[in-house]
Amino acid sequence: MSNRIYDQAMHNKLLITNELAEVTRCQPFESIIVTLGLYPIEQISINDQGFIINRNQEIIPIVHQHDRHPELIQLCDNYIGK
Secondary structure, X not given: OOOOOOOHHXXXXXXXXXXXXXXXXOOOOOOOEEEOOOOOHHHOEEOOOOOXXXXXXXXXXXXXXXXXXXXXXXXXXXXXOO
């Protein structure tokens, strides 16, 4: 038996069935969070300071699955305040 916890399915169910009291839907590259796993590297914009930015050229402070792109792993230091 796996020791991993599979919470994505539970979160999806709560979201789809409207069982969460308040929900803010964050669209990729239009909000404060982005999940990069399924986006080709060509669609990911990085500013001169090495931060991933949204369509308005603003820094996206919450970046999920950056490790799916080897080119972006080094940018992690920018987010953790090296």
